[in-house]
Amino acid sequence: MAVEKRVVFRSRWLPWLLLAPQGVVIGVFFFWPAAQALLQSLQQTDAFGSSVEWVGLDNFRALWNDPKYLASFETTAVFSVLVAGLGIVLSLLLAVFADRVVRGATLYKTLLIWPYAVAPAVAGVLWLFMFSPSIGIASYWLHALGISWNSLLNSTHAMVLIVMAAVWKQISYNFLFFLAGLASIPKSLIEAAAIDGAHPWRRFWTIQLPLLSPTTFFLLVINVVYAFLETFAIVDAATQGGPGTDTSILVYKLVYDFKALDLGASAAQSVVLMLILIVLTVVQFKYVEKKVNY
Amino acid sequence: MVERRPTLGILAHVILILGVIVVAFPVYITFVASTHTTAEVVQAPMPMLPGSHLIENYKAALLGTGNSQGSNAAVGRMMFVSLVSALVITIGKIAISLLSAFAIVYFRFPFRMLCFWAIFVTLMLPVEVRIGPTYQVVASLGLINTFAGLTVPLIASATATFLFRQFFLTVPEELAEAARMDGAGPMRFFKDILVPLSATSIAALFVIQFIYGWNQYLWPLLVTTNENMYPVVIGIKHMISGGESANNWNLVMATAMLAMIPPALVVLLMQKWFVKGLVDTEK
Amino acid sequence: QTEIQWWHAMGGPLGEWVNDLAKGFNESQKEYKVVPTFKGTYDESMPAAIAAYRAGNAPNILQVFEVGTATMMASKGAIVPVWKIMQDAGQKFDTAAYVPAVGGYYTASNGQMLSLPFNSSTTVFFYNKDAFKAAGLDPNKPPSTWPEVTLAAAKLKASGSTCPLTISWQGWTQLESFSAWHNVEFATKNNGFGGTDARLVFNGPLQVRHIQNLANMAKQGLFVYKGRGNVPDAAFISGECAMSMGSSSTYGQVNKVAKFAFGFSPLPYYPDVPGAPQNTIIGGASLWAMSGKPAAENKGVAAFFAYLSKPEVQAASHQRTGYLPTTKAAFELTEKSGFYAKNPGTDVAVNQMIRKTTDKSRGLRLGNYPQIRAIEDEELEQVWAGKKTAKEGLDSAVKRGNELLAKFQQANK
Amino acid sequence: MAAISLRNIIKRYGTGPKANQVIHGVNAEVADGEFIVIVGPSGCGKSTLLRMVAGLEEVSEGDIAIGDRVVNDLEPARRDIAMVFQNYALYPHMSVFDNMAYGLKIAKVPREEIKTRVDKAAKILELGHLLDRKPRALSGGQRQRVAMGRAIVRQPQVFLFDEPLSNLDAKLRVQTRLEIQKLHRELGITSLFVTHDQVEAMTLAQRMMVMNAGRMEQFGTPEEVYNRPATTFVASFMGSPPMNLLRRAPNADFGGKPGTLLGIRPEHLQVAAAGWALQVETIEMLGAERLLYCRMGDESVIVRTDESLSSAPAIGATIHVTPRADRLHWFDAESGMRL
């Protein structure tokens, strides 16, 4: 991958003009609000904003002193690792096999891509509907299998439920990217490896997987961000953070506190979350991409 | 195929079929539920085969005529709102990302990489995290209840900018040089050469962003105060949010199916381009 | 025509009801037009409205669930008290016309009513008559005390029921209403009516005893936890659970979908507690008039409120939705029409409410209450799961809840 | 090392009526240790043939044997072959060392020996200092050598080359050609080498297989092919500039009959005072010699002359040439077969 273009157009103002629309949008609707959030995190206000008090780092201190919030980090870590990990592994598995088969490939692909169209807000409801202990078809089957499914009181079941729903929602997206990545691996490499005596399994590990690493890396970033930020609707619909607070991931707590009009706490959490993500992404870029590039 | 292994072929089909079952099952359940009466759906276990109320349920969902249907806005209008906002978001994102990626790849200017990172960081700032203050901004710009308010704040796109940048880096430099020799200025090159060449990447992003736009929930809920401006996802939530009574799951599911059709169509129609677009981008 | 914006959180069939109310009003006069808008669930519509208020876009009328009441009241000048809006518009307004447990909930300590009671429900007990019959219980004699409930549950279980009892809205029914029903203090300062320095005390001996009781039942499989909020209703409606407790407003849905004979009755109580049963606490929501609106619109709001308070309108709503009649007149009207006779059990809720309230049963007025509800849910789940004893769970809930109250107090000085 | 036999090989892509037959029955016996070049124009089926030997394509009909095993149903890995691809197909994420060692690692060759073998190959190919680099940090020629190294270390029975030089520039091509020759002399491994470049074919082949449209037109040593082309196709394909094939007038001079073609190579036409009269149309100077593109009636004739700058004819001038009588080729005009 070329990193820079040799030829460049020369203009002092044109690049700025080209960046302007995106710049305005991110400035006005992303950075300004983010700065506001930062500001709010240092304040204590009532819901209506009629009394504003500067409290310095009190909101952060309160978070730090809240064992539930700290526990939520662990929950989030477990959840994100599972979602990103499973999401990537499963979709890779499907993509590798879909790439292999000749017959019916298009049908498989179509059916696997379809769920991508489901809204997260609806996805949570769907899964709840399937796994609801009273009317859910899946929990009914599980009971029939002798597993007393109870995502309401069993933390593990609850975690499994939201992980499944979140992975399910993301699997098509990952699948598509992997499919594309696999298609871009020159066929002659696979042939060369076959002649070198590598069997399909070995070939996958030593050739295809390493060559997919740019795709995997991209998906890793996207999936971690997804698990951290875009799963609110799923958790809200499926477990509401329960049982107890055992599935209360950071973003769930954040949006919940926002809904409960605890603005200072919610803003402080936004700031913490952004920091975590930025650090995570930088780390991913620094360390993972180094290994990824070839 | 570089080897002859029937077992592996069978394994591939087995895994794919399993995958399809797991992945498509919720959608199937949705469909089945949308063909029964409410009472049938809430029995445990619910029926596994489609029932006989398909037409009646879908008619009710589409026209908003179900006897105890929650939302009075028929799905038709909501679908329209969803469509317009999804399209505006999609086209907007693609347009501004194309421009930014063009600037970043084809020009040299101070703070170039800083600009790129500034755009990239927005990945970490989804609506959920900045919702309150963003609402303030939109309100003070008078964009409440407008398509602009529904769409513009969501229009920045780190993913699209990133992918376009990757793609532009693979476009041979000689094309730009040839265009310069032909007398094309930067914008002319952009319009005549770069954009047409990006067609497959654009298609890929179109799918991703369309679905993103179509599936918005929290944001539209906040910036619209008029049910005429509600997208269909809110409509679905409207039908299931009742605090008091159990839901008309059959109609909810019928609406969910209806709401799934346009994005599913976009996915299916663009599938070929989509994958190809991503391939081009990857390299 | 002056447009009145009305934001609500009524989904499903209730959305229709809200629309019909607006239609009814709009057709009854020419001057105003009420435009109802669904703004998501209770916990979504309230922050949306408050954000809108801060941006100068608030609606005229906002429906707020009962647990948001303290937040709304504490807002300095964001709302116009209902008595004032009625007075300014010259509408007749008599606080005494309201059912005491309903009106009291929304009335300030000085006796002035701040928001208009709209869809008020309360906690009731419902049971599956077919299942009772099958278990050898008298289908026409629902258990009225907790010992009886336990006994019935055991019998139901013995007859093969996998879920003898479940509970909706656990915090509301088993802590809040339970405390009021037994005339026990839930929070200091008259459950918060006396000021923002109120603190939770629902970890008292009676509450601990009751929750421990339920935990034991859960362990024996007599009580089966089916989720937060109203989710467990579905388990009753599908016939899985034989007994349940929840909102009176569930009536309509049960009546429509259930394929078995069912009965509604008052909440069970502990017979050894003096003063029990007292009255239960309301749920649901009330309507708030937002400030900063032109006088003409406020007049429209008042007119609409007056319309909603009409006994005919009230009675019709009550009969349609299962929500309480908020005025005594509406109750009487319904009774006279023979509705209760035709639909046995529909009067249970009203009868639980109509009594005179005490300081411990008037209701709750606590800040940050949506979060406190969540804490109750979280801690109770730990108890049901056997991870905490009732005492530990309630102590922890009280401690965490009190931190939020302190925060609220500080923010609303 | 092993002999290879191709027995009536037929290849069809697709099945049923839509099947597209691209190889129409090729028979050939390659001796143990021989260096065979398969040459022919683009699309004639060279790669397909090679890939069938490699096991990357299935054989539709006929048998392929390596040594004395019929390998039709053997997986590529089991055929004990190594292949050098046109685009090298180096593993981009592995170092040069790992690229070469990959096949050995899979074969579970002990570490020590892998190192020895790779080092030896690297030495032969002068890649010693590049072993730690990734392929993208190599020049075209170096990549080519790595690809070759990867094949060498395997010590296979058969080497297959699919146009391995076509991505190199002219200079490098010549140089690598020599290296391959040297290598084959040293290792003596049976090799099939595909190219469409006839200079490559001539210089490398012990025997060459000239293919056209899925058929083998001639199979012989370069000398045989050059001096006694079996068909007009071979005659005009081998040799640059190609052999002149004349249909008309002068044929009779040498006893040509109607329905025959006279073939004469450009270097076998000597400028003389008298003889065929040609009109010079273009002249190309190639340093040591000069090509005259001429016209004789409606036929074009190419003449190759030594450099002798003083006597260069002008464009448009008429020159006279005489063909060397001992270098005439006669073909049947219909079938193109040598007479």
Add this chain to the structure above:
Amino acid sequence: MAAISLRNIIKRYGTGPKANQVIHGVNAEVADGEFIVIVGPSGCGKSTLLRMVAGLEEVSEGDIAIGDRVVNDLEPARRDIAMVFQNYALYPHMSVFDNMAYGLKIAKVPREEIKTRVDKAAKILELGHLLDRKPRALSGGQRQRVAMGRAIVRQPQVFLFDEPLSNLDAKLRVQTRLEIQKLHRELGITSLFVTHDQVEAMTLAQRMMVMNAGRMEQFGTPEEVYNRPATTFVASFMGSPPMNLLRRAPNADFGGKPGTLLGIRPEHLQVAAAGWALQVETIEMLGAERLLYCRMGDESVIVRTDESLSSAPAIGATIHVTPRADRLHWFDAESGMRL
């Protein structure tokens, strides 16, 4: 059409202490209508020079004039030049017609005229039937012609070619070379043609500029360059196989002094009964001739002989050669300059 002058051209990439100077003062005058080939090894700065003329790179020092305008600060489009790129740089999404017409459209040439001009160019290049195709549906040779067509329709004053033939296979390269020659004869447009292939350079150039490491080593006609190379670099770069440069023993035979190198081309060594004794190491058959790679003491010597198959020496045999006395070149061993 116009003359081009390069006046003391210097090019540095980067600025300040990290600057990397790649062109070190090139001076050259190209006459109106001349066909100049710039030749040299990879990385010597050929493309850089060409791109400066095109305006795609800025000139660090010195002036470039086209006609009588100094064009240093002129946009590429204003210089009235056309360029053919190595990879053709055809717009993949436009038809052949649109590819050719694009520059004209931008220049707002009327539709009618665009059509006339493109048709004319297409006719010259025999592209008439391909005008509606997209580039990806064309063969390499056809793409090459489209790239040329795109340059022609512009009717520029100057043509620039940056290795336009290197992506073609050998056969096509020869053919296209002829076409370019023909075209230049017809249109007579001043042309700069970059290549690192010396055969191309020899056949195409009216004059050639041999570059090495950013310097121009010789600028003259192919004959001059071939027959009187100005430096050892030129001597060994031009000619394939390269000129033998001998440092040792035999020099004295011809009056060589210490510190000089004797250059002699492979074709000027004649196998004889006596003379220098060489040991044959490798033999390459090229059809019409044969190359003998030999060793004489510690120097390697290449000998080119005519095909005469009967008398082919064996590898390892010793042969005797005599150099043609009129074809000897002497160079200073230090500076490499011709003496």
